[in-house]
Amino acid sequence: MTFQELADQLGAFSLSLTASDYAASGVYADLLLEQRQLRQVVQHLLEQEFYLVFATAVSLKPAACLVYQFARHDVLFRVNLRLFAHENESPTISDIFHAAMWYEREIHDFFGIAFTGNGDMRPLILSEMDAGFHPLLKAENVCMDAEKLGFLPLADEPEAGDEQARGSLEDA
Amino acid sequence: MSGYFSDLYHGTKSLLVGLGVTFKEMLKPTVTVHYPRETLTITPNYRGHIELVSDEKTGGSLCITCGMCARACPSACISIHSEKPEGSKKKILTGFELDFTRCSLCGICVESCPTDAIAYSQEYNLAGYSREEFHMDLLGRLGKGGGSLT
Amino acid sequence: MKTEAFKDESRHRFLLNMGPQHPATHGVLRLVLEMDGEYVVHLDPVLGYGHRMHEKMAEARPWPSFLPNTARMDYLAALPYNHGYVCLIEKLAGVEVPRRAECIRVATSELNRVASHLLWLGAFLLDLGAFTPILYGFDDREQILDILEDITGSRLTYSYFRVGGVYRDVDDRFVENTRVFIKRMRKRLDIYNKLVTDNIIFIKRTEGIGVISPEMARRYGVTGANLRGSGIAYDIRKTEPYSIYPELDFEIPVGSRGDCFDRYLVRIKEIEQSLRIIEQALDMLPEGEFRGKAPKKIKLPPRAASFAVEAARGELVYFMVGQDSDVPYRLKVRVPSYANLSLIAELCQGMLIADLVSVMGSLDLVIPEIDR
Numbered sequence: 001m002t003f004q005e006l007a008d009q010l011g012a013f014s015l016s017l018t019a020s021d022y023a024a025s026g027v028y029a030d031l032l033l034e035q036r037q038l039r040q041v042v043q044h045l046l047e048q049e050f051y052l053v054f055a056t057a058v059s060l061k062p063a064a065c066l067v068y069q070f071a072r073h074d075v076l077f078r079v080n081l082r083l084f085a086h087e088n089e090s091p092t093i094s095d096i097f098h099a100a101m102w103y104e105r106e107i108h109d110f111f112g113i114a115f116t117g118n119g120d121m122r123p124l125i126l127s128e129m130d131a132g133f134h135p136l137l138k139a140e141n142v143c144m145d146a147e148k149l150g151f152l153p154l155a156d157e158p159e160a161g162d163e164q165a166r167g168s169l170e171d172a
Numbered sequence: 173m174s175g176y177f178s179d180l181y182h183g184t185k186s187l188l189v190g191l192g193v194t195f196k197e198m199l200k201p202t203v204t205v206h207y208p209r210e211t212l213t214i215t216p217n218y219r220g221h222i223e224l225v226s227d228e229k230t231g232g233s234l235c236i237t238c239g240m241c242a243r244a245c246p247s248a249c250i251s252i253h254s255e256k257p258e259g260s261k262k263k264i265l266t267g268f269e270l271d272f273t274r275c276s277l278c279g280i281c282v283e284s285c286p287t288d289a290i291a292y293s294q295e296y297n298l299a300g301y302s303r304e305e306f307h308m309d310l311l312g313r314l315g316k317g318g319g320s321l322t
Numbered sequence: 323m324k325t326e327a328f329k330d331e332s333r334h335r336f337l338l339n340m341g342p343q344h345p346a347t348h349g350v351l352r353l354v355l356e357m358d359g360e361y362v363v364h365l366d367p368v369l370g371y372g373h374r375m376h377e378k379m380a381e382a383r384p385w386p387s388f389l390p391n392t393a394r395m396d397y398l399a400a401l402p403y404n405h406g407y408v409c410l411i412e413k414l415a416g417v418e419v420p421r422r423a424e425c426i427r428v429a430t431s432e433l434n435r436v437a438s439h440l441l442w443l444g445a446f447l448l449d450l451g452a453f454t455p456i457l458y459g460f461d462d463r464e465q466i467l468d469i470l471e472d473i474t475g476s477r478l479t480y481s482y483f484r485v486g487g488v489y490r491d492v493d494d495r496f497v498e499n500t501r502v503f504i505k506r507m508r509k510r511l512d513i514y515n516k517l518v519t520d521n522i523i524f525i526k527r528t529e530g531i532g533v534i535s536p537e538m539a540r541r542y543g544v545t546g547a548n549l550r551g552s553g554i555a556y557d558i559r560k561t562e563p564y565s566i567y568p569e570l571d572f573e574i575p576v577g578s579r580g581d582c583f584d585r586y587l588v589r590i591k592e593i594e595q596s597l598r599i600i601e602q603a604l605d606m607l608p609e610g611e612f613r614g615k616a617p618k619k620i621k622l623p624p625r626a627a628s629f630a631v632e633a634a635r636g637e638l639v640y641f642m643v644g645q646d647s648d649v650p651y652r653l654k655v656r657v658p659s660y661a662n663l664s665l666i667a668e669l670c671q672g673m674l675i676a677d678l679v680s681v682m683g684s685l686d687l688v689i690p691e692i693d694r
Contacts (some may be wrong), residue, residue: 053656054639054656069641125693135375149643182522186521217474246390
């Protein structure tokens with residue numbers, strides 16, 4: 001699997017894979033997604049024998065950014081998938097990559113992002129008593145703009161003002 | 173059925189070989205040390221809690237109270253007190269305290285010191301009855317030549 | 323494995339709490355087991371008993387102050403954790419590392435890996451009821467700890483690597499002691515094989531138990547010896563080589579069936595390979611500086627970057643987002659045991675509880691690494 005091959009395959013979903021400077025970022029490719037595209041891309045990666053290295057989130061303005069890193073066992077090819085969790089919600093991929101189950105539960109604990117379709121959103125690391133406490137969520141005054149940290153949001157995405165939803169989250 | 177007997181044979185043999193190994197080891201000299209009746213000598217490079225180094229000329233500390241170590245410390249366990257006497261240009265050290273309850277023995281303070289005024293001690297047998305016993309006054313210990321904890 | 327009695331739902335089932343304080347969980351991990359007699363019907367791991375929130379600590383302090391934290395996640399093999407962290411900073415700041423330092427880093431990391439595998443070997447067999455091997459394992463591990471203590475100054479949480487090199491130079495005594503150890507360890511591996519590998523009881527307890535298929539390993543993101551036991555030769559040291567690994571000659575042992583026995587065999591063979599790596603790194607060890615010049619203040623650039631290394635238990639990734647200051651905006655640590663443990667609910671369904679203990683041991687878990 002090369003960069004070009006994956007770029008061609010993803011072209012079929014009308015997605016453009018961006019090459020990333022490996023020496024600087026540690027990944028070969030970067031893909032910014034919209035929420036509705038996530039599951040089909042991830043399904044494709046599973047069929048192409050990728051594995052999920054990790055999933056995490058970064059607390060940003062206007063919305064937290066989810067980062068999924070995928071890699072392969074046969075060749076060196078790391079890909080970062082990014083999408084913004086508008087309204088603090090995102091589709092689950094835990095039924096495709098089972099590894100995501102714990103990562104999603106951890107993100108839910110630490111950032112308060114709910115994964116729609118994930119049947120088990122119980123706290124994994126925090127306890128039931130910590131509901132509403134999200135240690136890695138940045139406060140308004142220290143939360144950085146996504147653009148400033150190189151997490152460019154999609155241009156055509158509606159500007160979702162999810163600041164209201166922040167901190168007052170219900171379980172999925 | 174032949175598999176059963178071959179299993180039985182190889183299985184028994186493997187257990188006897190294993191017993192042979194332990195029997196041989198039994199006859200070898202003991203490798204453990206009967207602490208505390210015997211103790212091992214500790215390497216001179218051991219990273220214990222920090223200690224102030226005494227200035228050979230004056231007998232005082234080499235510390236110039238710059239505060240680099242206190243800032244470099246990840247756990248903020250060093251606090252330095254200094255004062256500037258009338259007519260003197262330099263600050264002098266009046267207190268150097270280490271909160272050993274929070275120290276993680278990483279050694280970043282020792283590396284950050286511009287005058288090599290702090291070094292590692294060789295103490296590893298530290299035990300006490302209260303937390304306060306580990307709030308160490310390093311300047312006070314300097315006069316007593318470091319020494320054991322009390 | 324499944325008997326007729328097991329399928330009979332009407333039989334009385336009960337809940338069993340394994341842990342949080344249980345020797346076979348190798349840390350503070352709680353498994354809530356739904357049992358049908360001796361069989362595990364359903365398993366639910368509960369994490370977080372020893373969580374220290376290292377990722378939050380990273381966001382609250384300049385990056386040099388986080389270095390001691392990296393040694394405290396996987397305390398059995400702390401050096402690869404140091405290695406990944408300093409490599410990431412070096413990459414972001416463009417710091418050159420002297421060759422001597424690279425050789426020292428690889429030699430000490432591999433020593434640490436052998437020490438970790440030896441402790442795993444002892445603990446695994448202790449779980450299976452064999453008491454003797456842990457004593458031999460600790461004897462050998464003690465030699466490694468003495469060697470490492472002599473150069474790093476501590477025995478477990480080393481914090482030995484620094485950006486641009488290592489904290490203290492090694493001397494001839496280190497080289498000599500390590501060579502003596504390698505010679506000794508090769509002889510000892512023979513003893514382990516006689517005592518454990520061929521042992522009929524051990525084989526019966528591990529062969530065909532807890533089979534992880536390559537497909538399942540991929541779905542759960544399993545890495546390290548657990549993945550290689552399933553026959554996939556994936557090792558960051560080969561696939562994505564860092565430091566001086568590209569120049570070294572070593573093999574990646576793989577298993578074929580993916581059961582507990584294969585995972586055991588892979589780790590034993592890895593010890594051999596690590597000894598080969600240490601030997602080569604010592605042969606290469608050039609004269610020169612052990613710590614290069616690194617800028618005093620390194621500002622982390624405002625973008626995301628990651629760095630992967632092969633820790634003793636699998637793939638370790640540091641993912642860092644800088645904010646143009648020396649305090650990271652976000653640091654994610656991808657720890658291998660987290661993914662390695664997450665499959666246990668699927669793997670152990672319908673298994674005997676005695677086999678569950680065998681599987682847990684063979685996965686080589688370090689819980690403080692999961693609860694990081």
